[in-house]
Amino acid sequence: GESVGLHLPTLSVQEGDNSIINCAYSNSASDYFIWYKQESGKGPQFIIDIRSNMDKRQGQRVTVLLNKTVKHLSLQIAATQPGDSAVYFCAENTNDYKLSFGAGTTVTVRA
Amino acid sequence: GAGVSQSPSNKVTEKGKDVELRCDPISGHTALYWYRQSLGQGLEFLIYFQGNSAPDKSGLPSDRFSAERTGGSVSTLTIQRTQQEDSAVYLCASTGPSADTQYFGPGTRLTVL
Numbered sequence: 001g002e003s004v005g006l007h008l009p010t011l012s013v014q015e016g017d018n019s020i021i022n023c024a025y026s027n028s029a030s031d032y033f034i035w036y037k038q039e040s041g042k043g044p045q046f047i048i049d050i051r052s053n054m055d056k057r058q059g060q061r062v063t064v065l066l067n068k069t070v071k072h073l074s075l076q077i078a079a080t081q082p083g084d085s086a087v088y089f090c091a092e093n094t095n096d097y098k099l100s101f102g103a104g105t106t107v108t109v110r111a
Numbered sequence: 112g113a114g115v116s117q118s119p120s121n122k123v124t125e126k127g128k129d130v131e132l133r134c135d136p137i138s139g140h141t142a143l144y145w146y147r148q149s150l151g152q153g154l155e156f157l158i159y160f161q162g163n164s165a166p167d168k169s170g171l172p173s174d175r176f177s178a179e180r181t182g183g184s185v186s187t188l189t190i191q192r193t194q195q196e197d198s199a200v201y202l203c204a205s206t207g208p209s210a211d212t213q214y215f216g217p218g219t220r221l222t223v224l
Binding site: 032034036042043044045046049089091093097098099100101102104 | 115117142152153154156159161167202204206211212213214215216217
């Protein structure tokens with residue numbers, strides 16, 4: 001399953017399939033990006049980050065891709081599990097310390 | 112503690128009352144942030160503290176909102192004369208020195224009746 005940032009804020013994916021969550025960021029000067037996962041009733045939880053000198057970074061079952069040319073960030077989740085159901089936020093570092101967050105994409109995993 | 116903690120977890124108040132929300136950052140973290148998250152929305156920056164520097168208050172929506180950080184650790188966000196539009200989840204995050212990643216607490220859900 002795949003989402004396109006603000007235009008498709010929800011994503012439904014079959015358990016076991018791969019998920020792709022997209023995010024368009026606004027500031028070409030941003031040099032640090034983070035993906036957060038927020039489960040219902042909890043605070044955002046750090047998933048993975050990437051700096052602007054990289055275009056890909058992998059974690060456990062997750063991969064973040066950065067395309068600075070088109071200011072696009074994506075999060076890929078391999079073999080999506082029911083526990084991956086949550087809202088996913090991308091965030092960009094717009095100055096030395098302030099993060100700017102996207103509106104979020106709600107991922108629902110179908111059993 | 113192991114993570115950022117916030118209290119209370121839920122707060123219901125009447126319009127016009129003052130509320131105080133507390134944040135305990137991760138031990139040793141020098142930077143502390145407050146955010147507001149309205150239902151189904153992203154995170155709205157409110158205020159930032161870093162060490163002994165003057166806080167960045169640029170995100171506070173009105174003069175009814177204020178925050179302080181005592182002793183470089185615990186922070187309190189105060190909302191005076193609460194309004195119904197103040198209803199939201201208030202999140203606190205902290206960052207260690209030489210680090211960019213913000214670690215969030217569970218939030219305080221504020222409901223103004």
